[in-house]
Amino acid sequence: MTTTDTRLESGTSDLYLSMYRDMVRSRVLSDRMFALNRQGRAAFAVTGQGHEAAQVGSAYALTAGADWVLPYYRDVGVLVALGMKPYDILLGLFAKAGDPTSGGRQMPCHWSWPEMRVVTRSSVIAANLPHAAGIAYASKLLGRGEVTIVYFGEGATSEGDFHEAVNFAAIHQLPVVFFCENNGYAISESQEKQMAILHVADRARGYGIEGQTVDGNDALTVLQTTRWVIEECRRGLGPKLIEAKTYRYAPHTSSDDDRRYRTRAELEEWTRKDPIDRLRNRLLADGVLTPDADGAIRAAAQREIDEAVEAAERAPDPPDDDAFRYVFAEDA
Amino acid sequence: MTTTDTRLESGTSDLYLSMYRDMVRSRVLSDRMFALNRQGRAAFAVTGQGHEAAQVGSAYALTAGADWVLPYYRDVGVLVALGMKPYDILLGLFAKAGDPTSGGRQMPCHWSWPEMRVVTRSSVIAANLPHAAGIAYASKLLGRGEVTIVYFGEGATSEGDFHEAVNFAAIHQLPVVFFCENNGYAISESQEKQMAILHVADRARGYGIEGQTVDGNDALTVLQTTRWVIEECRRGLGPKLIEAKTYRYAPHTSSDDDRRYRTRAELEEWTRKDPIDRLRNRLLADGVLTPDADGAIRAAAQREIDEAVEAAERAPDPPDDDAFRYVFAEDA
Amino acid sequence: MALKTYIEAIRDALIEEMDRAPNMLVLGEDIQEGGVFRATDGMLERFGPQRVLDTPLAESSIVGVSIGMATNGCLPVAELQFADFAYPAFNQLISEAARWRYRSYNGWGCPMVVRIPYGAGIRGAMYHSQSIEAMLAHVPGLKVVMPSTPYDAKGMLKAAIRDPDPVIYLEHKRAYRMLKEELPDGDYTVPIGPARLRREGDDITVISYGLMAHECLQAAEELAAEGIDATVLDLRTLAPLDRDAIVAAARRTGKALIVHEDNLTGGFGGEIAAIIAEHAFDDLDAPVRRLATPDVPAMPFNGALEDFLLPSREKIADAMRDLAAY
Amino acid sequence: MALKTYIEAIRDALIEEMDRAPNMLVLGEDIQEGGVFRATDGMLERFGPQRVLDTPLAESSIVGVSIGMATNGCLPVAELQFADFAYPAFNQLISEAARWRYRSYNGWGCPMVVRIPYGAGIRGAMYHSQSIEAMLAHVPGLKVVMPSTPYDAKGMLKAAIRDPDPVIYLEHKRAYRMLKEELPDGDYTVPIGPARLRREGDDITVISYGLMAHECLQAAEELAAEGIDATVLDLRTLAPLDRDAIVAAARRTGKALIVHEDNLTGGFGGEIAAIIAEHAFDDLDAPVRRLATPDVPAMPFNGALEDFLLPSREKIADAMRDLAAY
Numbered sequence A, B: 001m002t003t004t005d006t007r008l009e010s011g012t013s014d015l016y017l018s019m020y021r022d023m024v025r026s027r028v029l030s031d032r033m034f035a036l037n038r039q040g041r042a043a044f045a046v047t048g049q050g051h052e053a054a055q056v057g058s059a060y061a062l063t064a065g066a067d068w069v070l071p072y073y074r075d076v077g078v079l080v081a082l083g084m085k086p087y088d089i090l091l092g093l094f095a096k097a098g099d100p101t102s103g104g105r106q107m108p109c110h111w112s113w114p115e116m117r118v119v120t121r122s123s124v125i126a127a128n129l130p131h132a133a134g135i136a137y138a139s140k141l142l143g144r145g146e147v148t149i150v151y152f153g154e155g156a157t158s159e160g161d162f163h164e165a166v167n168f169a170a171i172h173q174l175p176v177v178f179f180c181e182n183n184g185y186a187i188s189e190s191q192e193k194q195m196a197i198l199h200v201a202d203r204a205r206g207y208g209i210e211g212q213t214v215d216g217n218d219a220l221t222v223l224q225t226t227r228w229v230i231e232e233c234r235r236g237l238g239p240k241l242i243e244a245k246t247y248r249y250a251p252h253t254s255s256d257d258d259r260r261y262r263t264r265a266e267l268e269e270w271t272r273k274d275p276i277d278r279l280r281n282r283l284l285a286d287g288v289l290t291p292d293a294d295g296a297i298r299a300a301a302q303r304e305i306d307e308a309v310e311a312a313e314r315a316p317d318p319p320d321d322d323a324f325r326y327v328f329a330e331d332a
Numbered sequence C, D: 001m002a003l004k005t006y007i008e009a010i011r012d013a014l015i016e017e018m019d020r021a022p023n024m025l026v027l028g029e030d031i032q033e034g035g036v037f038r039a040t041d042g043m044l045e046r047f048g049p050q051r052v053l054d055t056p057l058a059e060s061s062i063v064g065v066s067i068g069m070a071t072n073g074c075l076p077v078a079e080l081q082f083a084d085f086a087y088p089a090f091n092q093l094i095s096e097a098a099r100w101r102y103r104s105y106n107g108w109g110c111p112m113v114v115r116i117p118y119g120a121g122i123r124g125a126m127y128h129s130q131s132i133e134a135m136l137a138h139v140p141g142l143k144v145v146m147p148s149t150p151y152d153a154k155g156m157l158k159a160a161i162r163d164p165d166p167v168i169y170l171e172h173k174r175a176y177r178m179l180k181e182e183l184p185d186g187d188y189t190v191p192i193g194p195a196r197l198r199r200e201g202d203d204i205t206v207i208s209y210g211l212m213a214h215e216c217l218q219a220a221e222e223l224a225a226e227g228i229d230a231t232v233l234d235l236r237t238l239a240p241l242d243r244d245a246i247v248a249a250a251r252r253t254g255k256a257l258i259v260h261e262d263n264l265t266g267g268f269g270g271e272i273a274a275i276i277a278e279h280a281f282d283d284l285d286a287p288v289r290r291l292a293t294p295d296v297p298a299m300p301f302n303g304a305l306e307d308f309l310l311p312s313r314e315k316i317a318d319a320m321r322d323l324a325a326y
Ligand SMILES: Cc1ncc(C[n+]2csc(CCOP(=O)(O)OP(=O)(O)O)c2C)c(N)n1
Pocket: A074, A123, A124, A125, A152, A153, A154, A155, A156, A157, A181, A183, A185, A186, A187, A252, C029, C057, C059, C081, C085, C088
C-alpha cells in the first residue's frame, strides 16, 4: 500500500482547499440524502460517506470535460468534484422532471452528464467496465489524448464483465484507469467472500498490467497516484488498476441495515480514520486552513445543500407522457 | 515451464505403454474422423491431433470413475484414456441412435458419460468451468475425496465464466484442476489477441492460486504434474491451474481452413515436436518399446478404428419421435 | 393454521425442505445475513455457512455452480437478488440448465431451483422492477412458476425443490409483505403445471399470473358489485403451460382479457392470446385483449410515472368493463 | 446490377459503409481472417486491424466495448459468431444497449449494430442452430431486423448502420449461399420498420420473417398451382413492428398462418397472433394458426431429426392447405 509523504508544494494550497471543500460538500450532501430518506421525503438513497478522499482525490486528477468518467452509485464525491451542482443531484434523488441525469427515471446517483463526459450506467454491477474499455478504444482509434476512468467496488471485481473489460484493455494497451473503491464490503459480504487475495490490485497481475494499492482515506496520496497513472495512460503505457482502500460509514443504501453484518467497533475504528478529518488536520497543520476558514467552509456547504434541497423538492414531476420519450431517438 | 526429467521407475513401463497406446488410438481415431468428414460421410468433425500428450497424460493422473471430468470438444485423448470405446465416439460422430453421449443430439465430441463421471457440456466456450467449481463444492460439502478436472483452451480464459469459476474455486479452496490446453490459437486468433500475458498460468495469480505451465507435448511431464496437482487437491490444498503448451495439427474443425491464419512453416516446426513421436522415442530408448511392438500397436489401433467405423456407420438413426424425449425427466 | 406473509411462506418452505434434505443448500448474494428481502433470515444459524452460502457477486457463476452442485448430488436453491440482474446468468440458465438433460439423453439431470424476485411497484426504478418471465418461459427445458398467494408460494416452492428438473421460481417483491394468508401447518405441495380458477363467472374471462393475478381478482370482485361476473384464471405456472385451462376459461365466456406486468410486445400474453385465438376461436365473442405495461425500457424511478405505466386494479377493472361491453 | 448471394450483400454493405464512415469499425471473433462465415473477407487488407478488430473470445465484452465505442464517436458493427453464443451478451444488450438512451433521457445514444447469424438446417446441432429473436424483440429500446432476401439484407444493414439506436441484425446462416439476387449497383437502403408484402392473394395469409419468409413464398407458389392464392407478408423488422401491415394482411383473407423457425411456445408468433386476434377479430374466418419448431431444446445433430423438427416448405404448404380448407 502506497502512502506518499506528500509535501505541499507552493501554489497547491488553493487546490487542496478546493478538494477539501468538495469533500465536505459531498459529505454534507450525502448525509442529507440519507436523512431525507429517513424522513420519508426520498424513496431511496445511496451515498458515499467515508469514500470522499478516494472520490475527490481521484477526480481532481482528471481533466474535467476531456477525460471520460464512469462513476458508480457511491460516487457523490466524484460528481461534486467534477462540478455537478447538489441541486442537480437532488433533482435525481427526488426523481423530478428537470433531473439532468435521467429525467427522474433512474435510481438516485446513477448519473449521466454528457457535457462532462460522465457516461450513463445501469444498476448492474460491473456492466460498465467494458464500456470504459470501448470508450478508451475509440479514443485511441480516433487519435484523441483523453483518458477514461471507471469506478467500482471490490465486489464488482467478481463479475465476468470485470475480467473481460480489463483483459480487453490490457490487450490493446488502452488509456483507461480501473479505479476500485475497496470498502471491504459488498452489501453484507466482506472481502474474503469475493476473492482469495488480500489486495484487489493483485487481480491486475493476471492481465499483465500494473495494479496499485493506495490508502483510500488519504486524499493527497490518491490524487498523486491517480495523476501519475493517468499520465502514464496518456503517454500510451496502457491501462492500470488502482485500489483505494477505504470504508463506508453509512449502510449500503437506505434499504440496508449494516448492523446485521458489521460491528460497531469496526465502524468506530474506521471513523477515527475519517478522510475529511485527515485532510483537515493536514491543512490546519500546514497553515493552509484555519479553524475559522474551516467553519466557514462547513457553514457554506450546509447552506448550499439546504437551499438546494428546498428548491429541488419543489421542482415539478415529469408529466405522464414523458414516460414514452426517448425509447429511440426522436428525430430518427 | 516445467519439463521434468522423468526417469522411468520400475513397474511403470506398462503404464507408459498403455498411455502410448491410447495416444496412438486417439490420433488414429481423430485422423479418421476428419477423413470421414472429408469423404462426406460425417457432417462435422472436431479433433485433437497434437494434444495427445496433454490429454492422455493428464487423464492418466485421474482415478477413473471417481474423479469428475469435464472435457472439451478437442479431448478425444481424454475420453480414450478414460476407456470410452472408439465405437461409442463414432456413434456420436454419425449422430446415431445408440450414441451414449447424447443420443445423436450434440455435435461430435460433446461427451456425456455418467458412469465415468464425464459431465455433459454445451458448445458455449467456458460455460462449464463454473460447473466444475460447483461439482467440487458438492464433493467438499458431502465430504467426498474426489477431484474434478475441467479442460479448456487458452481462448476460453477470455470469457467471464472462466474468471467467475476460478474465483469461486479459489475462495472455497475447492478440489478442482483447471487444465488449459494452450495450442496458441482460438480458431484463427493467436494467443496475443486473447491476453497480454505470455503464460495462461499467470492468470492464476489474480485469484490467489497456483498456476503451472508445462510442456504439453511431453506426456510424462504432464502425467507427473497433474498427479502432483491432483494429490494437492485431494489433500484440501485448493484449486490449481495447469497450462499445457501444445499445438493442434488439424484445422480448428472440419469447417475451418487453417491456412488462412497459420504458416506451414510453423506447423512444420511443431510437427517435429509431435507428442506421440516423443513418447515413442523415449520408450524405444528406454527399451520399454521395440519397433515391432510399436508396429503392432499401430496396426491394432488401425484395425480397431476400421471395425468401429464400419459398425458405427451401419448403426440405426434415432426414430423421429425420439426428438421429443427427455426435455424433462420422464418419470416425473 | 397460521397467518403467513408471502415471504414467510417462502422462508418456511426453504427451512422445511432443508430439514428434510441434508443435501439441499441455498446460495446467493447476502444470503447469510438473510438476503436483501430477508427470505433466508435465520437460516445461517440453523444450517451453517456451507449450506447457506454467500456467493461472490457473479450471477453467471451462481447459476453455473448450482448446476454443478445439482450434478454431484446436491439440491441447490439459488437466489438471484433481483430479476434485473438475471441477464448475466441467462447463458447458464438457457444454454446449460435448460438443455442439461436433453443434450445428455437423460444421462444427467439438473434438479435445481433459481429463486428470482421480480416486479415493480416498489419505487425500485429501472433496474429493480423488471419482469423476465417471457424470455424464460420460452425456453424448452425450464419450468417457470409464478405463484400469486402465500399458499401457492409455499407449496410450489416445495414442489420445485423436489422436481428433478430446473425450476425458475419468480416471486413478486411487492407481494412479500402485502399478501397474507392462513396456511396449513406442516408439509404440503402445490403441483407445478395446473392453473387455478380463482373465480368463476360467465361474463368475461381474465387470465393472469403472479402478483397481477391478485390484482385481477380484486378487480373482478369490484366488478361483481356492478353486475359483471368474471372468471379469473391464475396460471401459476407458465412452463409447462396449462393450455387446457386457458382454452376452457376463454370458451366459457367467449371474452378474454390477459393481464401481465411485463411490457406488452413479445410478452407472455401473446402466447396466451395465440392459444385462445387458435383453440377457442369458435367460441369467441370479442377480440382477445391484453393489458400490460407499455413498451418502455423498464420502470422510471418517479412514482407518478411508475403508477402511470403499471397495470393496476383500476386499469384492469376499466379494461374488463370495456371488454364486457363489447 | 450484379448477382449477389445473401452473404455478399452483407459484405458489400459493410465495405461500402466503412468507405463512407471513417469512424465505423467491425469487430468480433475471427473477424480479421474473414469470420467463420466469411462475411468480413478481405476487409482486414482494406481497412487495417484497428477497424477490423479481432476481439477476445468474450461475447459480453464484444457488445460492452461496442457500446463504449458508440458512446465515444465510433460506429461499431459487432459480430457474434452464432446466435447460440449471444446469451453471454444478453445483459449488455438488454440492460445496457437497449436502455442507454432512455435512462439518460436522451443524454447518450448508442448507434451500434450487432450482427448475429442464426438458424438451423445446416446440421449445426444444438448450439449452432438457434433462433433468438423472440427474446430480443421483446426488449423496448432494441430494433430487431431479419431480412429474407439479399436485397433487403444489404439495404437493411445499411439502414441499421446509419440508425442512431442499437440494431440487432439477424442473418440466417442457411441463407448465406443459398439465396442469390440481382442487386442494384451502388448505394441504397431499406428502411427499418415496414413489412413487405411479398405476394398477394385472397385465400389465406401467411406471415413470417427471416429465411422462413422465403420458404413461405415458395410454399405459396406451390399452392397457387393448386388454386389456393395466398398473401405472404414478410415482416423483415420485428421491432419496431409493422402492426398495421399485419392487421391489413390478416383482414384481407380472414385466415392467417404464422410461421417461424424458433420454437413455438413464447415465440414471436404469439405476438403476431395476439395482434390479429385483437385487431382483426371481426374479419377472421378461421382460427389463427402457428407453425413453428416444436418445444424441444434446440436442434439435434442427427439430420433426420433436424428435418423432422424444422418447418419446411412442405410443412408450410400442408398447413396452408389445411387452413384454406377450414
Ligand atoms: C449484477 C448485480 N448483482 C447484484 C446487484 C445488487 N447489488 C448492488 S450493490 C451490491 C454490492 C456491491 O459491492 P461493491 O462492488 O463492493 O461496491 P460498494 O457498494 O461496496 O461500494 C450488490 C450485490 C447489482 N446491483 N447488480
